[in-house]
Amino acid sequence: MLKQLSIITMAALFVSNASFAKDSSLYLGFQYPGKAHNAISITFDDARHSQVDVGTAILDKHQVKATxxxxxxxxxxxxxxxxxTVKxxxxxxxxxxxxxxTGNFEWLRKQNLxxxxxxxxxxxxxxxxxHKHT
Incomplete structure (x- = not known):
C-alpha cells in the first residue's frame, strides 16, 4: 500500500510540475538554457567530506551545479x-x-541544541x- 501511495504521489508531482512549467506567463523574460522547460534544484547539507572529495567531481563531469x-x-x-568547488x-x-x-537526535538534546x-x-x-566564519 505504501509503495502504491508513493507512486501516486510522485505521478501527481510530475503532472503538477509539467502543467506549471507550461504556463509561460509565470516566467516572463526568463528562459532556461538550451531551450529546457524545467530545472532541478540540487542542494547538499553540512559540507560532508564526501561531497567535496567525491561528489563535486561527479557533478562537474555531468555539468551539473549544486548548492x-x-x-x-x-x-x-x-x-x-x-x-x-566555488571556482x-x-x-x-x-x-x-x-x-x-530537531531534537530527534539524542546528541543534540544532550547539548541543548x-x-x-x-x-x-x-x-x-x-x-x-x-558570518564570523566567512
Whole structure:
C-alpha cells in the first residue's frame, strides 16, 4: 500500500510540475538554457567530506551545479577543495553556526541544541554569527 501511495504521489508531482512549467506567463523574460522547460534544484547539507572529495567531481563531469549549505567546522578540514568547488561554479550558502536541528537526535538534546528548545532570538543570533566564519 505504501509503495502504491508513493507512486501516486510522485505521478501527481510530475503532472503538477509539467502543467506549471507550461504556463509561460509565470516566467516572463526568463528562459532556461538550451531551450529546457524545467530545472532541478540540487542542494547538499553540512559540507560532508564526501561531497567535496567525491561528489563535486561527479557533478562537474555531468555539468551539473549544486548548492552546498556548509558548516564551518567541516569546510575548515577541506578548505582548498571547497574553494575549488566555488571556482568551478557551485554555490556555497551558510548553514547555522551551531547546526541546531530537531531534537530527534539524542546528541543534540544532550547539548541543548534541539530546535524545539530554542528561541527565535537565539536562532537569529546563531544564523547571523555564521558570518564570523566567512
Amino acid at each position: 552546498f549549505y556548509v558548516s564551518p567546522f567541516n569546510v575548515k578540514e577541506r578548505l582548498t577543495k571547497w574553494q575549488d 568551478s561554479g557551485h554555490e556555497i550558502a551558510n548553514h547555522t553556526s551551531s547546526h541546531v536541528c 534541539s530546535l524545539e528548545e530554542t528561541t527565535l532570538a537565539w536562532l537569529e543570533n546563531d544564523i547571523l554569527s555564521v
